[in-house]
Amino acid sequence: AQTVTQSQPEMSVQEAETVTLSCTYDTSESDYYLFWYKQPPSRQMILVIRQEAYKQQNATENRFSVNFQKAAKSFSLKISDSQLGDAAMYFCAFMNGETSGSRLTFGEGTQLTVNP
Amino acid sequence: AAGVIQSPRHLIKEKRETATLKCYPIPRHDTVYWYQQGPGQDPQFLISFYEKMQSDKGSIPDRFSAQQFSDYHSELNMSSLELGDSALYFCASSLTYNEQFFGPGTRLTVL
Numbered sequence: 001a002q003t004v005t006q007s008q009p010e011m012s013v014q015e016a017e018t019v020t021l022s023c024t025y026d027t028s029e030s031d032y033y034l035f036w037y038k039q040p041p042s043r044q045m046i047l048v049i050r051q052e053a054y055k056q057q058n059a060t061e062n063r064f065s066v067n068f069q070k071a072a073k074s075f076s077l078k079i080s081d082s083q084l085g086d087a088a089m090y091f092c093a094f095m096n097g098e099t100s101g102s103r104l105t106f107g108e109g110t111q112l113t114v115n116p
Numbered sequence: 117a118a119g120v121i122q123s124p125r126h127l128i129k130e131k132r133e134t135a136t137l138k139c140y141p142i143p144r145h146d147t148v149y150w151y152q153q154g155p156g157q158d159p160q161f162l163i164s165f166y167e168k169m170q171s172d173k174g175s176i177p178d179r180f181s182a183q184q185f186s187d188y189h190s191e192l193n194m195s196s197l198e199l200g201d202s203a204l205y206f207c208a209s210s211l212t213y214n215e216q217f218f219g220p221g222t223r224l225t226v227l
Binding site for chain 2 (some may be wrong): 033035037043044045046047050091095099100101102103104105106107108109
C-alpha cells in the first residue's frame with residue numbers, strides 16, 4: 001500500500017514571497033503519478049500540478065513548480081510570487097499508473113496562510 | 117469548460133435513513149471515483165468505476181453501494197445512515213490514466 005506524508009500541518013508566507021511545501025511518499029510501484037491539489041475555504045478540490053514518475057523533468061504551471069526527487073521519494077511544491085488567493089489547504093496525492101481507475105492516496109494536508 | 121456535477125449539494129438525513137448521491141462526470145471521461153472527507157481530514161477513497169465496471173475499492177462500508185450507469189453517471193447509495201457518515205462526499209472523473217477532476221461535493225449531515 002502507498003503512503004503519503006506531509007510533515008508541515010501549517011505554513012505561512014508573505015505576499016509576493018516564495019514558499020515550499022513538502023511531501024514524501026512510499027511505494028513499491030514503478031509507474032505512478034503525483035499531484036498537488038488545492039482546497040480553498042469553498043472546499044472545492046482544485047488540481048494544481050501533476051508529475052509522471054517516468055519523467056525526470058520537474059513539472060511547472062505558471063507560479064507553481066515541483067521538485068521531484070524519485071530516489072528520495074520526495075515531491076515538494078514551490079509557490080512563487082505568493083498571492084492572497086493561494087491561501088488554502090494543499091494536499092499531495094499519489095496514484096498508481098498501472099491500473100485504470102486507481103485511487104488517489106492523499107497526505108494529511110498543509111494549511112497555507114498568505115499574509116498581506 | 118464542463119465540470120463534474122454532483123447533486124444534491126447539501127443533504128440532511130436522520131439516523132437509519134437512506135441517501136442517494138448522484139454524479140455526472142465530465143463528458144467523455146470514462147472513470148468515476150467517490151471520496152469521503154470528514155471534518156479536518158484528507159479525502160478518503162471509497163470506490164471507482166472504469167467503463168461501468170468497478171475498478172478499485174477502498175474503505176467503503178457494506179451499508180454503501182455504488183454503480184455507474186450506461187450514460188456514465190454514477191450514484192452512491194448509503195443506507196442505515198450513522199452520525200459518523202456526516203461528511204463531504206466528492207465525486208471525481210478522469211480519462212484513463214489522467215488526472216482526476218473533482219466535483220463541488222455533496223455535504224451530508226446525519227442528525
